[in-house]
Amino acid sequence: MTTHGYRLPSGGRIDRTRTIAFEFNGRRLSGHPGDTLASALMANGVDIIGRSFKYRRPRGLYGAGVEDPNSMVAVRDAYGYEPALRAGQVRLGDGMQAWSVRGWPSAVFDVGGGVQLVSGLLNAGFYYKTFKWPSWSWFEPWIRRATGFGCPQAVDENRKVHHRHATYDVLIVGGGPAGLATARSLIGSGLRVFLAEDQPQLGGSLNWEAALIDGQSGSAWAASMARTLAEDSHTTILTSTTVTGAYENDHFVLVQSFWDDRGVHTECLWKLRAHHVVLATGMIERPLLFPDNDRPGIMLSGTVRRMINEFGVAPARRMAIYTNNDSGYLTALAAYRAGMAIAAVVDTRSAEAAMHATLSKEMGIPCLFDAQIQATAGYRRLATITVRQVSAVTKIACDGLAVSGGFSPCVHLAGHRGSKPVYDPTCGAFVPGDVPERWHVVGGVKATLDLSATFADAGAVAHTIRAGRGGLGSAHSPRVDVLSLGTGAIPTQPSVGSSSRMWVDFQNDVKASDIELAAREGYVAIEHLKRYTTLGMGTDQGRTSNVVGLSLLAALTNRTLSEVGTTTFRPPYTAIRLGTIANARRGDLFKPRRLFPTHGVHENRSAVFEDFGWERPDWYRSNANEREAAVALEMAAVRNHVGVFDASSLGKIEVTGPDAAKFLSRFYVSNLMTLKPERVRYSVMLKEDGVIFDDGVVSCLSDNHFLASPTSGNAEAVAAWFERWRQTEWPTMQVAISPVTANWTSIALAGPLARALLARLQPDFDISNDAFPHMQIREGTVGGVSARVARISFTGELQFEVSVQARYASSLLSTVLTAEGDLEPRPVGLEAWLRLRLEKGYLHVGSDTNGRTTPLDIGMGGIVAKRQDDFIGKRSLKLAFATSSEREQLVGLRALDGSLEVGGRILSRGHTQVPCPTEGYVTSACFSPSVGESIGLALIQRGHTRDGEVVKVFCGGTPISCRISNPIFYDPTNQRLQA
Amino acid sequence: MKLQLQSSLGVDLDAAPNEAGGLPNGMALRERADVGCVFLNAAVNAAEVIEGGNEALGVQLPARPGSISRGPRCSAIWLTPRAWLVQCPVDDELELASRVNAAFADKRLHAALFTDYLYWLELCGEGAEAILQQGGFVSLERDGLAVGHAKRTLVGNIPAVIIHERKFEWLVGIERSRTKYFVGWLNSVRDAPAG
Structure with missing residues (x-):
């Protein structure tokens, strides 16, 4: 690394009264407030910022901002760490540390640079062709280690994040001359205008170009516009804000950075919707192709002007300019006025075409026309260029080269909305094609290089917007005095030099x-070219390289640029930190957790919670300190006296209306048209393919009033499923769907003493077995409050499910758990509850069913056969798929030796060892205290015809013997639940 | 025997605990456990039931999206062309629902008890809207959600009913099981820059 001291004695918009200390690759350097990391490095004479992606060539600064393909750095400021930023994106902060992301042991001396010796072998697609044998996996770790754009670090993040949502009448993207003029012309219109600018100050190129507007400098005019807009209550201005994506219905994502002297302390992610959109995103300068065009010291021409005029930095001691358009001369003049030596302006055009040639020559700047650079020299920094003209070859000493190959409008946001850019041959640029309705394109983004034309265009756009929204206001037409940028440039193809030494895409090391x-x-298709060569990939997305590459392909295939077209633009325009997107969605707030109204009571009982969509007690430490012991006690409580289970998460959907019964019957396999008031029926519902979607009970509370109870996990999905069919398929049915799950808490009392425990709550209705039999429901008061009590069972025991409004939930649960006397109620967690139902052979949807299981597979064929009328999925049950004799069917399993485990595979007949074919798997399993055996449910091919057969099941690494049985292991005659 | 009441965040309705305290200056956050609700859902086109519904409730059921009708004892919020949320004192909930259900025995219009489904939070202060806008578009309308209007939308990644009561006063109803999450989310965004 060499230090030259490139800071100019005056000029720029930096604060020279203060100094900021920072480090780059461990070296202490200094800059000024107002510097970017790029300008500070340049001012300190840092030539090499990093190494290239593939060939490890030394690379220096090429652009001044996000367009720079070279200057990828990792940065740590006082608030956080970023692994991959461009130096021009980073505002210099006190104490900031930055590192090259590539190069070992250093970016200046990189051992990996040796790969340049075999660069001839590493052409496009080399790894597709080369690393197929013997296995890609041999090479992948090495390639991954050698590539990439920086590594994240697990560090504490002090950076704050906010999210904002807003709606505006007009969004102006870009605070350069076009955006400012449009915003100014909208003042007084009554429209709410939002202006987003990615730089810290408004003005765009006016901050560094030599222009006079209304008699003042461009930057002064921009500042006065900023003040005027800030005073307007209808205009919101956000600087340091990048619009990263445009989405349907004109929704936009923006990232706003807040920074101080120590770095970026806050980021705000905006989601913004606008009725009108003004695209004033300007353009990016294009490079030119010539041999070894990637050497440190070579950079875009506009970057040189910006470095001089905005940051007070001379990019070189002796500068040459290589151009195919008139903007190169503006760079020469700016550098000359800054006191730099100008080696030459090398113009690919003839002298007649160069409008500023005379002025340049008057300043003593040598101009070479009809000229091309055929070679460059200098490894760590440019030393010479060799220029070929028709009759001469000239070697020129210079340590900097400014390059201008024309301009590429920033059409990305329009592309996000599907607008395909179209090539305009008059200005040699792709401009937005058919933009979405109410989008307006102004200034550089439509390849307008003339500032007066831009201002006129901005006034016209503002007029259109005002007229469309009935607003007032007047156009603002400032007077302009500026050196012209010319008329643009057609992409130029080199005619000298080796194409294997010309870099098209600097970031991905793609050569001509x-x-x-x-x-x-x-x-030859542009999307294929991109993927084969990696042209325009990575974080750069081809900002500087795309058009150069496209024009080369067009020339090679004898097509026009219009015929070649562009690749697809997708959001985001620049990288967004995942932490900024996540914001609060981390830790406890990662996803909206759902808690029972009784959560505190469970906590007091030392419940161990699991996330099943809801935070549900899995087991209780108050029962035992160890899970298996606690589960055994909880199961014993239900079998021997009474257990208390919180079933509040079970879905509750009220279905009402004259057609409610008919409506529900179309969803469930069982006929609900015959369900009488106060009766409850269990059934399953299917999707159109006949596969089980959900199960649960449906209660008839009164005529035309039903309560469907889907599973906890499907409660919201079932309500949406009902609503979708009501609205789209059966809009004439008189039915209403009211999801009320969270309104009610449901506490299940299960066990021989359940009735006695319910009696303690003093229900105002008869709960005797005769008056309130199994599968019925009552409405009344319990514990002095309105309640619904269903006598249903998931455990095989006498069971009442008491539902009260959630405000009484804790009181209800506490009351039943502290019931005195000989009841000994015990809280029961989900694990014990599921094992109890397994003993009874009850289905648990999701565990005992999969994406293929139909009601025929679980023994509900008889119910299906009885249904005369239609229900969703019925037709599919008649297809060969559903009636095949080879289907997996749900059966019980009893282990004859060993223990069953969920997921255990059933070995095919005749096989006793693995590997071998299998014919099903264990869906649920446990050791049953009631049966005294290891039991399970399994989906087994032809299972319903194999009762009593002994099969081998691969469990715990070894095959065990099991007997296929009826799935009901406990109380098969239902005496206990009907007691 | 009478079971005891408990609000979403505390055990005593009257104390209105303020777990989400520590808001920026001038901001106030209050649990509104006094707000009762009935969910009205029509099985037929609204026009067929609206007159009977008005009579049973004593308030005009609104027909325009986002609008609220206020009556002496309750107010009705438009949710969909066939559904309304009726706010009332908690103690009136049962009686109100019973009146509607008695008037529509065939269930062409159904009133479901809904007080405990929603947790209501009152957010007051100049920066209240900015806090809500951290969690979503409060409104996509040009001038935002007008005072006296309501909206169902997403806030902080969960569905919510938002009522713009007065210029700097908002009432937010979220599903009860997500109360703790929502309060946690509010705490995480409370220092958002206003404006």
């Missing part, structure tokens, strides 16, 4: 020869 190879091999 790679594109030639791709064209030879038939990758």
